[in-house]
Amino acid sequence: MNVELSRRSLLKVAGAGVAATSVTAMGFGEAEAAVAAHVRPFKLVNTTETRNTCTYCSVACGVILYSRGDVRKGEHAELLHVEGDADHPTNLGTLCPKGAALKDFVKSETRLRYPMLRRPGSDRFERISWDQALDRIARLMKDDRDANFIARNQAGVTVNRWTTTGMLAASATTNETAWTTFKVAKTLGIVGFDNQARV
Amino acid sequence: MTNSWTDIRNTDLVVVMGGNAAEAHPCGFKWVTEAKAHRGAKLIVVDPRFTRTASVADYYAPIRQGSDIAFLLGVINYCIQNDRVQWEYTKAFTNASFIVKEGFSYSDGLFSGYDEEKRDYDRTSWDYEMGEDGFARVDETLQHPRCVWNLLKQHVSVFTPEMVQRICGTPQDKFLHVAQMISECSTPTKTMTSMYALGWTQHSHGSQNIRAMAMLQLILGNIGVRGGGMNALRGHSNIQGLTDMGLMSHLLTGYLNMPTEAETDYATYMKSRQFKPLRPGQTSYWQNYPKFMVSFQKAMWGEAATAENDWCYDYLSKLDVPSYDILRMFELMNQGRVNGYICQGFNPLMAFPDRGKSTSALSKLKFLVTMDPLETETSRFWENHGEYNDVNPASIRTEVIQLPTSCFAEDEGSLTNSGRWLQWFWPAATPPGEARNDVWIMSQIFLRMRELYRKEGGAFPDPIFNLSWQYEDPNQPTPEELAKEINGRALVDLTDPADPSKVLVQAGKQVVNFSQLRDDGSTMSGCWIYSGCFNEAGNNMARRGTEDPDGVGVYPNWTFAWPLNRRTLYNRASADLQGKPWDPSRKLLEWNGTQWTGYDVPDIAPTARPDQVMPFIMNQEGSSRLFTRGMMRDGPFPAHMEPFESPVPNVLNPRMRGNPVARIFESDVARFGNSEEFPFAATSYRLTEHFHYWTKHNRVNAALQPEFFVEISHELAAMRGITGGGWVRVWSKRGSVKAKAVVTRRIQPLHCDGGRVVHVVGIPIHWGFTGAARKGFNANTLSPFVGDANIETPGFKAFLVNIEPTTPPGVVS
Amino acid sequence: MNQNRMSQNTIPDGSAQPSDAVHSGPPVTVNRYGPLQRLNHWITATSLILLALSGLALFTPALFFLTGLFGGGQNTRLLHPWIGVVLFVSFFIFFFQLWRANLPERTDVVWVKRIGDVVAGHEERLPELGKYNAGQKFIFWGMTGLILVLIASGILIWDQYFGEATPIDVRRVAVLVHSIAAVLIICIFILHVYAAFWTRGTLSAMTRGTVTGGWAWRHHRKWLRQLVGRRRIDPAK
């Protein structure tokens, strides 16, 4: 992340609701070791901060993700905590009940981990490899496209429609993902192409 | 949103109608509380339910779901009757003075040209009278009987407070109180903002709900000004982006659109899009359409797109219907005419209307591919979950492939928020197991198909072979590569037309923004409206400048807003014909005699004279439209239309059911219920504790709102012998659900036409059969399969149900 | 003479229990408590002491150190209510054996009136007494009442199991009542123990289970006469 976060201490900022005089009175600037049995040690110490955007609604609140490890250094990283980005003009660090619990979305027990296949008539999913999954998808799609692609209409006009396979694009993916998806879907001639804008 | 979230702080009056901002967008709603605290702004909520937003409102008025147009036209009528109109704005910046053709009429709730057979209008009479000079005729004095203003005046005249009460069930005194508060904003120094969402869009007449408020905002002079505007609170984090990027059946990127069968070649296609100005000296910015279109085609097919082959115009699919939207696709699916479906992070089984139909449709597929970070009901639609998903897996032949994707915390890229800000974000965590990001997955599908076509050949492979795929690692294009492609670059040196010796942009360099795009194939740009997001200055979406000159709420250096980093659309309308701000204390732009200056990027040519060039540059008129000509299928003015399932007949025309031109499929007509069998008016909605069907997977939100429930009034509860916390069965013509009952004073019976009492049943969505929360039934088991006449948004907000006490799921009564 | 005869023929009611018996000496010994009764008594006594200690530890910070005896505050909090249950059960097994012998009689009134002589040890100035004197009866019934109060109030503030079921203001009353009752029962306990020591020869009743004839003659003569009388009729005894 290329942006330095503001490091103003709550009680030192004008408008933070605290008179400047109180700052030292509250012990700021005076270093005393925290006693474990007393004030709990601050849990974000030595975590990696990352600027991100809440994945839910389109207020698009700024969030800061605190993790152990740094993916940008190629390390394995575990998300520890999520908090609103105080620098963000819209949410000023605040978050709604969903945003405040983003960590539990990321770490949900029902997160998917492996490609799965459900065979016709089966009552369960079975794990498959990415190659199996992707080759299968490519095959299914090509066969359907080849079988049902409408190159020309009755009038002989080139229409290039593929109506028998549809696609719904995700609403929480990035514009860059959207562009990739758009290119692939429109190139194949998928006209049954839509997104969540309506729901 | 025409304005930004942070701009709401500048308002004097917030009207939340057709939405529930506090509940659905709490952090955006912060700016309403800011306006209240610091400007003394007032908040009005008009809703069938006393919502969380209403709990902090200064005034609340109840309304029957689906009757918003009558209410809004009533307010417009009130403003006209009481001369509460921002006249200077209305005369100069709207088409009030335009004269409409002879033959246009409106009676019995229908406009001229209705064909009951086709369920469609012949819209030729809905247009301006054209003068010999090729421009539309106007009457600045607004005296002409057929000028838009007089037609509007007449159109709204029936919506008296009495009529509003008959239709909406809103007590007259409450309606008048609201109308009076709103009308005060007609002075140039008072602005009102409209915050709406799915409460307006999800009706068979959704677009007209919004038109009605937009018209009101225009005659009050509230569009383009600080603290004003029409603010659509988009639902998903990047749904604005996906719409901008054109991930829809009838769209290309940047609101360019797909050709139809009638547009047999590029020239024909372009003819109907290069709009000429309808008034002298106006901008009509869409005249630049070819520049954006050609640059788009070059972005798609690079070298292959040439002037000779009309920039690969034929690679584009040509539509035989207005659009293959989700409703049409599921209808076709249910008819067995769709074989494959790919759900990229989406849960149609839960999110689409008439779940029974969705299940049957999905069961007819050959294959279904789902891409999602989480389990979805859709990917497990074939799995039996007792009463919650009563299907027989053995009889469902659909092959399902479920792909695990990364989520926001593991991704990088930009999201476009409701205020059109493109905000770049960075990854913080490693995806679980083998989860991969969507770009990789889509690339793999494409590359593997392309490989198959190379090996085996097949149906029209040209676009596939020629699709521009110039990435360092074709298997995994990087977000930067893609963003740069979206922004666009020069393919050859771009020289200054005035002085060919001067190179503006060198070949291969990023264009600074869409003003540099050209229609001769010398530039490419994936999405013109985003152009400027990633130019030679770098990734502007990653900017995090927090400065906000004079605290106006513009934040010009925070990320990037489309178009051209403009934060408030139509912002030139914030100043009068001399270029002076309507409200000096709320200056956004000002004409300094030679050009526009101010806080925001002008939404007009910087040197366009205020007295000559009107603010609405995207319109051929140069002004905004109170009368939309033939642009909307269901009328140039909003007309009162009932939902297809309504507890009361249409007061204006009892024979008229729903939206007279809304598309309905044969099979669905049979699945509409009537008010005899289903006496209660249901509406579905979201709760603040949850986000769609995602947060039920999250233990914290599941704990905050664990179980599916419905909300009813004490009166209805007494009538049906229902107790709070007890189980009820709610059923519509399409299905039946069981839920806990929340009996509340926040829902009150409405007294409509002829003393008819309408009881409202509130049905939150959010529950399903996967995740951490309790298994629950789904609101869309009940909702009807019908969409808006213009953009096919399903009508989730107004339908009919019945209700009775029952036993818990699994217990036989 | 006649008197003697008579007194030897009619047996006075000293509320003796079946297990009580007298054995000719010298020295004469009298069975006062059977083995089970003694076990019962000591279980009750022990739990009462443990309860007092753990209770006091939580009653005032000054005595919090007593929690050390139970392996810390958490254990003290955990054990105290369970010991209470033991006390309750054990005491009431005891109660049902002794309650009859502790029913008040006319002589108790005299005993109370002459409490001065009691404390001074002038028992010759008191009427002949049955198995228990008024003081012992007072302790018996006092314990009974207070234990009932303590168990009831104790359950109300046993948060781990009954906390949520009990309204907060009820719990507040209960905790007050519990502590007052505890203070009283501890006082009675002290009185009981003291009396047992002060009245020499008493302890053996709860240790060996027997007292000397002299002890019985001095403190519970009517009870002794009853036992002797029984013996006449049934020499086997």
Place this chain on the structure above:
Amino acid sequence: MSGTMAEQPRTAVSNPPVRALAANFGPQDLLRRSATSSLPAPQRQLTAVAKLIDVSKCIGCKACQSACVEWNDTNPAIGVNTGVYENPHDLTEDMFTLMRFSEWVNPETNNLEWLIRKDGCMHCADPGCLKACPAPGAIVQYTNGIVDFIHDNCIGCGYCVKGCPFNIPRISRADHRAYKCTLCSDRVAVGQGPACAKACPTQAIVFGTKEDMTRHAQERITDLKSRGFANAGLYDPPGVGGTHVMYVLHHADQPGIYSGLPENPRISPLVETWKGMTKYVGLAVMGFAAVGSLMHGIFGRANRVSREDEENAEKLVEGRPVPPPDSEERPG
């Protein structure tokens, strides 16, 4: 009016630190310590802090609950719907704060008002929990007003629950220790506001010095009065010496309508008696009893059985004539 108003206190003006920081207060700043008589007087007086909850700005979104759970890593159970919006249905050891909803029809306007109050520890200046606590150092009060539980010292007796005038603390079924809002002492100690206040979307919850929070409250009250809430006011109950969590109420004259917010909370007289009179009198009585009997034992003459008693017993058993009792002697 915007001109005259001071900028609203914003708890979330800063992002949390990630480098190690020394806590700004600790054991040396204790004003009170449960079950401890000999507490050294604090060397310095920290400025009193306070959390202000403006009920009139609260939209009941439960972000505070969510943020609280996340910051404190608690694990609230997934319950059921019982016909109300409260979830969970009461404060628990895993939910330190709870939105309480009440639907109230204002008799004056006949309009419905949905009164939503964030319940939780009030951080009383005179903390009943601390007064009731028997475990030395299990509950502490810092000179900045924060009342905190030191779980290592907690014995789980639940006296704090009874002592609290607001019925706030809860005992964990899992580790048998008492839990409640700590006012995020760990955050305050590094210059951050409480997690709930930072999250609160409408900033209905703000945090700062008590002085500034009181001033801010006055501005809010002025605004509310201008909107027709004549009885708007600040809830800072004197009965408990004032609190470090305060409410702005639109109907300050009747706190009871906000899901039973106590009219005039004070430590229950029962608790006062229990922790006061009973303790002292009780100890005195028991002491007196013990000492008294001991004295009597030492100085008083023990009640011994005489030789004569034994002989009389033997005579009685053998049926030999026994000297008639004194009582029979006297009349003759």
